[in-house]
Amino acid sequence: MPSLLIKSVWKEGDVVDVLIQQNRFYKIASNIAPEDIPLDTKIIDGAGKAIVAPFYNGHTHAAMTLLRGYADDMSLFKWLSEYIWPLEGKFTAAHIYCGSRLAILEMIKSGTVFFADMYWNREETIRAAVEMGVRATIGVTFAENLMTPESIEENFNFLKKECHHHERIQLAVMPHSIYTVGDALWIRCAEVARALGLVLHTHISETNEEVENCKRDKGKTPVEYLESLGVLGPNVVLAHAIHLTAEDVEIIKERKVTLIHNPGSNMKLGSGIMDISSLMKAKIPIALGTDGASSNNNLDMREEMKLASLLAKVKGDPKLLTAEEVFHMATINGAQAYGIDAGLIEEGKLADALLLDLNNERLIPNYHLISNWVYAADSRCIDMVICDGQIIMENGYVRDQEAILADVQKIISQVK
Amino acid sequence: MPSLLIKSVWKEGDVVDVLIQQNRFYKIASNIAPEDIPLDTKIIDGAGKAIVAPFYNGHTHAAMTLLRGYADDMSLFKWLSEYIWPLEGKFTAAHIYCGSRLAILEMIKSGTVFFADMYWNREETIRAAVEMGVRATIGVTFAENLMTPESIEENFNFLKKECHHHERIQLAVMPHSIYTVGDALWIRCAEVARALGLVLHTHISETNEEVENCKRDKGKTPVEYLESLGVLGPNVVLAHAIHLTAEDVEIIKERKVTLIHNPGSNMKLGSGIMDISSLMKAKIPIALGTDGASSNNNLDMREEMKLASLLAKVKGDPKLLTAEEVFHMATINGAQAYGIDAGLIEEGKLADALLLDLNNERLIPNYHLISNWVYAADSRCIDMVICDGQIIMENGYVRDQEAILADVQKIISQVK
Numbered sequence: 001m002p003s004l005l006i007k008s009v010w011k012e013g014d015v016v017d018v019l020i021q022q023n024r025f026y027k028i029a030s031n032i033a034p035e036d037i038p039l040d041t042k043i044i045d046g047a048g049k050a051i052v053a054p055f056y057n058g059h060t061h062a063a064m065t066l067l068r069g070y071a072d073d074m075s076l077f078k079w080l081s082e083y084i085w086p087l088e089g090k091f092t093a094a095h096i097y098c099g100s101r102l103a104i105l106e107m108i109k110s111g112t113v114f115f116a117d118m119y120w121n122r123e124e125t126i127r128a129a130v131e132m133g134v135r136a137t138i139g140v141t142f143a144e145n146l147m148t149p150e151s152i153e154e155n156f157n158f159l160k161k162e163c164h165h166h167e168r169i170q171l172a173v174m175p176h177s178i179y180t181v182g183d184a185l186w187i188r189c190a191e192v193a194r195a196l197g198l199v200l201h202t203h204i205s206e207t208n209e210e211v212e213n214c215k216r217d218k219g220k221t222p223v224e225y226l227e228s229l230g231v232l233g234p235n236v237v238l239a240h241a242i243h244l245t246a247e248d249v250e251i252i253k254e255r256k257v258t259l260i261h262n263p264g265s266n267m268k269l270g271s272g273i274m275d276i277s278s279l280m281k282a283k284i285p286i287a288l289g290t291d292g293a294s295s296n297n298n299l300d301m302r303e304e305m306k307l308a309s310l311l312a313k314v315k316g317d318p319k320l321l322t323a324e325e326v327f328h329m330a331t332i333n334g335a336q337a338y339g340i341d342a343g344l345i346e347e348g349k350l351a352d353a354l355l356l357d358l359n360n361e362r363l364i365p366n367y368h369l370i371s372n373w374v375y376a377a378d379s380r381c382i383d384m385v386i387c388d389g390q391i392i393m394e395n396g397y398v399r400d401q402e403a404i405l406a407d408v409q410k411i412i413s414q415v416k
Numbered sequence: 417m418p419s420l421l422i423k424s425v426w427k428e429g430d431v432v433d434v435l436i437q438q439n440r441f442y443k444i445a446s447n448i449a450p451e452d453i454p455l456d457t458k459i460i461d462g463a464g465k466a467i468v469a470p471f472y473n474g475h476t477h478a479a480m481t482l483l484r485g486y487a488d489d490m491s492l493f494k495w496l497s498e499y500i501w502p503l504e505g506k507f508t509a510a511h512i513y514c515g516s517r518l519a520i521l522e523m524i525k526s527g528t529v530f531f532a533d534m535y536w537n538r539e540e541t542i543r544a545a546v547e548m549g550v551r552a553t554i555g556v557t558f559a560e561n562l563m564t565p566e567s568i569e570e571n572f573n574f575l576k577k578e579c580h581h582h583e584r585i586q587l588a589v590m591p592h593s594i595y596t597v598g599d600a601l602w603i604r605c606a607e608v609a610r611a612l613g614l615v616l617h618t619h620i621s622e623t624n625e626e627v628e629n630c631k632r633d634k635g636k637t638p639v640e641y642l643e644s645l646g647v648l649g650p651n652v653v654l655a656h657a658i659h660l661t662a663e664d665v666e667i668i669k670e671r672k673v674t675l676i677h678n679p680g681s682n683m684k685l686g687s688g689i690m691d692i693s694s695l696m697k698a699k700i701p702i703a704l705g706t707d708g709a710s711s712n713n714n715l716d717m718r719e720e721m722k723l724a725s726l727l728a729k730v731k732g733d734p735k736l737l738t739a740e741e742v743f744h745m746a747t748i749n750g751a752q753a754y755g756i757d758a759g760l761i762e763e764g765k766l767a768d769a770l771l772l773d774l775n776n777e778r779l780i781p782n783y784h785l786i787s788n789w790v791y792a793a794d795s796r797c798i799d800m801v802i803c804d805g806q807i808i809m810e811n812g813y814v815r816d817q818e819a820i821l822a823d824v825q826k827i828i829s830q831v832k
Contacts, residue, residue: 069781073734076734102780109777110794269734270731270733270736296792297792303722309489310683311683314682314686315686318684319489319491320686323488361522366485369485372484372485375485375488376709376712378719379796380525401777408780412780
C-alpha cells in the first residue's frame, strides 16, 4: 500500500503537510522533509483545500435508500403498513446489495466513511462496504415478530463465527426495539454482545406511544426496562432517545451508554425533539445518525449537523449546540461510539479524512471553517474522501458509480 | 436572442420538448416538429434530466454573505452589537458589490433565479444582479435610527426616478421594521409604494421581544399597528411573522398580505416557529426566504424547503407541509409575491427553469421527483439554471465565478 502525502493543506488555520503510512496518520507537520517521505508516496496537492475529519453515521438502514421518496408526509402507521412494509416484502438479497451500494455511494459523496447499519441480509451490506472501501458496523438484527426460533439461532451462530470478519467491518448485536424483542431474547442478546466484545445497538424511546405502551405493559420506561434486564453498559448505543425522563438520563449516564441523535428523521416523522441541552449537561456522549433514507430522505451527515444545531436552538436559545460541538458529535463521537480509533486528524489515528475545497463559494469568507462546514456548505464543497489511508473519492468520482446507479435503476423497475 | 430547445426532458412523469422563444416558454409538447423550431435555436439535450421551476428567494440581505461564519451561536444582542454591526460599519460600496456578487453566485449554483433584497448601497446590488442575469426586487431601505432626513428624502427621490430601472429588476419600498421607522415615515412609505405600484416589504413579529415592546409602547401588536396606520394591502410582503395572534392572522388574510417564512434563520437565532398549519388553513399565501447568510448561513432554497417542511412536522404531525406544498412556496408563491409571471414550467410563462440530473444518486429511485428534490437532493443535483430565457449556469459553471471569488477574498482581507 503506497503512502500518501497531502502537501500544503489548510488545517485549523495552519498550512501543513500530512503523511499517511499504511492506514494511519504518520506525520503532520508544517513542512515534512523529503528524506522522511517514502519513495513510492503518492503526492496530493492540498493547496486551497482544508483537511477535516470525515463523518461517522451512527444509525442508519442503508438499503432503505431503495425506498427513498416512495411515501412521505403521512402518519407513521399508514406509512409503514401501507407503503414501506409491502415494498420491503418484495426485496431479495440482490436488492439489499444494490440498495447498500447506493447508500454507500451517497455517503461517500457526502463525506461519510463509516455507518452503523440495522437491516436484513447483512452479508450483502458487508459485501458492499468491503468492496467500496468504507468502514461499517453491521447489525445482526433481531425482531421476534418477524423471525422464527431457527432464524434467531442462526443469527447467534453467525455472530460467533463471523465476529472478526474484516478489519474495517465489525458486527454488532441489534435487537430492533423493546416492542419487537421479548425479555429472554434481550437478556441473551446482551450476554452475547458482552461475551464477544460487540456493540449492542437498538432503537429506544422514539415515540411517545412506545414509552406509554411500555409503562402500561411493564410498569417501566423503555430505559428502565432495559436496565432491569441488565442490558445497559458501555457497549450499548441507543438511537433516538427522545422521550426520556430525568431518571432515564441518570441510568444512561451511570451505565456509560452512548446516544445517537437523528434530528432529520425525528422531525420528518414528527417523533419529537431530543433534549440535547439536558443530555449535554449530563455529559452523556451523543453521536449523530441519518436514520434510513425512507424517513430523512438522504444520508447526508453535513445536513444532519445543521439540523441538529438548528433544532437545539429553535426553542429560544441560539447558544445551544455550537458548530464545533455538533461537528464533534458527527465525527469523533461517532467513531468512539463504535470503537474506531479515528475521527481526528492527528498523528497515530486511523487515516480517515476529507479535503474541502476552500474555493467553493460557500466556504468564503473563511472566518471560521467549521461554522461554514456545518451551517453553509453542502456536498459540492468536498474535494476528496480518504478512508483507512485509501482515496475513495477523487474529483467527485467514486469507483463504479455508473454501474452502481444502473443496477439500482434496473432492480427498482422490477419491484415497482 | 437565440431560441432554446430542451429536447426530451423529463417533466412530471412525461418526456417532452421545451421551446423557449425570447424570454418565455413558447411551446411544451411531447415532440416539437422541426418546422416549428427557429433556425438559430440552441439545442440542449434533456435526456436523463428533469425540468422544474427554479427558486424565488423571498427575503434576504445578499451582501451579508461577507459576514458568513463571522459570529454564530450567541445571543442576538451580542451577535449584532459586538460582531455584525462593527464589521458592517467598515463596508464600502465596493464591499456591497462584491458581497452581492458572492450571494448571487451562491444562489445561481443552488437553483435560485430571483431574490428580494433589503440592505444598503442598493445601486451595487442592482449592478451585480443585472450583470449576472438574475431577477431581483431590490429594497430602498428605511431605518430612521441610521438615517438623516436628507438621506430619507434621497431614498424617496431614488424611488420615483428609478422605479422602472431594468426589466429583470424592480425596486421595493423597504422600511426595516416597526422599531426602526416611526408613524409618519411608515405612512409615507405606504403611500409612495401604492402610488408607484411597488411592493412594500418589512420584517414583522420576528421575536417575542418585538411584539411585547410594541404592545407596551403602542397598545397593539405589530400587525395591528401597521393596520392602524393603513399600511397593509396586497402589495405588502412581511418577513418572519412568527409571533402572530389570531387577530393578526385575520388582518393579514383580510388585507391579502403575503408572508415570507425563513425557517433556517428563525431556528438559528432561536426566534420561534411560524405557525404554518394555521396560516395555511387560513389560505394566506406564504413564500420562502433564506434571510441573510450571517444568520443561516447559506442562501440555499433547497435546504430551506426541507427545513420548512421538517419544522412544520416536528411538533407531531408528519402530514403537515408536504413536499409539493413547500416546493410551491419556494417557487410560484415567491414569484407571485413579487409580481413575477413565472414559477411554473408552462407555455406563456417567463422562461425560468432548472434542469436536474436524474442520474445523481440522491434522485434515485425516482418514485416522486419533488420528494427527492425537497428531502434528499442538494445543489450537486442541478445541471443547468435558466433565467429569463438565458442559460446562467451550465455544467456547474457561472460566468466570471473565479473573479467573483477572488475579489471577495481580496476585499475581506482588508476589513478583518
